[in-house]
Amino acid sequence: MxxxxxxxxxxxxxxxxxxxxxxxxxxxxxxxxxxxxxxxxxxxxxxxxxxxxxxxxxxxxxxxxxxxxREALRAIDEGEQALRGDQAVLRGSLQLSMPSDLGRSLVLPWLDGFLAAHPQVQLRANLSDHFADVYRQPVDVALRYGPPPDSSLIALPLRADNRRVLCASPDYLRRHGEPADPQELAERNCLRMLIRGETQDRWRLTRGDDVRDLRVRGDRVSDDGHAVKRWALAGHGIAFKSWLDVSQEVLAGQLRVLCRDWRGEPAPLNLVCPDRRLLSPLVQRLREFLRERFEAIAPPPE
Structure with missing residues (x-):
């Protein structure tokens, strides 16, 4: 050919x-x-x-x-796999975009196992907290929190009940005390994210019908979620992070969830792609592989 x-x-x-x-x-x-x-x-x-x-x-x-x-090559690859039947060996290349902290903390180690099980698959991983333009950038699928910015994108749920949590290191809490109420965040050093050029300085928490929409301040801002977590682990302040990003550190005692009777903002995790025709056997197998592992993570402590 x-x-x-x-x-x-x-x-x-x-x-x-x-x-x-x-x-x-x-x-x-x-x-x-x-x-x-x-x-x-x-x-x-x-x-x-x-x-x-x-x-x-x-x-x-x-x-x-x-x-x-790219679309033609995918179509040919799907056709070859269809001819070989459902038990065909997965093969082909996949370009996957994912949030920085989620990728480093969980997904990259998991993908080592996926690639070991499917040695004819080639992966290109893009770690960034900037939402990848799956129409223009060389990206097949993307892991992203929240609903996609474009309603025409296909979003396949990986962990629908994920949410953000307040967290800080035991060292920070020894030095500054643990806040008893979210309102105390106004007096704390809060570690903030920069998303699409805007500092995320409004944190929302709810308890039943009570909603707290808080404006927070701090001496550190980053457009990289992994950097924000590193600051929290080093005791520099309080972070408002996706539970999936910090679950390992909380379970290990390196971070502690604060104000547990308050719920942080929803942060559902999806696998996003621009067209259902791109949902190749490889993408579908990867989606199931990741969904099983994300759903196995215990929910935040109450």
Whole structure:
């Protein structure tokens, strides 16, 4: 399938930003890779890359074609797996975006086991607390908290009952005391997140019909959730984190949940993708793998 091989080379070169790197990955010579790319451009009557001696970048035509090339390769891969039946060996590449802290704390160690069980799967992990644009960025699926910002996205639940919790280290609480009421947060050093350029300085907690919408302050702000947790573990203040992010540290006694009779904001975790056609056997198996592990985590202490 010469057309298939041409598409594979094109996608590999786009991902690597290098034709020679794509050639090495596919075990072909740089000359053969260059000839393949020239043939593909001639067939499409379009220039896909701007080349120099040190770099390779997509043209606007190349960026548009890349989306279709990825979809074509996925469709071929799904067709091959369908022909082999339900017990076919999972294979193919997957680009997964996930929140920084969740990825480092839980998902990456879990994925080691998933990849060991499916050695023909290749993974590209993107750890960031910026919501990945799954339409424009080279991302197949994304793990994200809360409803997706675009209602046209497909959101598959992984842990629907997850919520945020107030937490701090035992060392911080020894030095400053444990707050008995959320209102005391106004006098504490609160470790805040920066999301989409806005500091998250309003924390909402509820107890029955009582709702506290609190404005908090502190000396530290980060756009990286893992950094916020590290500050909390080091005793620098109080964090308002997803329970999934801090469950291990709470169970280990490194962090303590505060104001337990108050409930933090809901933070349901979903696996997000732009189109149901992208729900390949690989994505569906990964979703089930992750859902089982997230649902096995005990809820926050009451």
């Amino acid at each position: 010469k057309a298939f091989a041409d598409l594979v080379l094109f996608v590999r070169a786009a991902d690597a930003g290098s034709l020679s790197a794509a050639a090495r990955a596919l075990d072909i010579s740089p000359a053969a890779a260059s000839a393949t790319l020239k043939r593909l451009e001639a067939e499409l009557h379009a220039q896909l890359f701007v080349r120099s001696t040190r770099s390779l970048r997509l043209t606007s035509e190349g960026e548009r074609f890349l989306q279709h090339a």
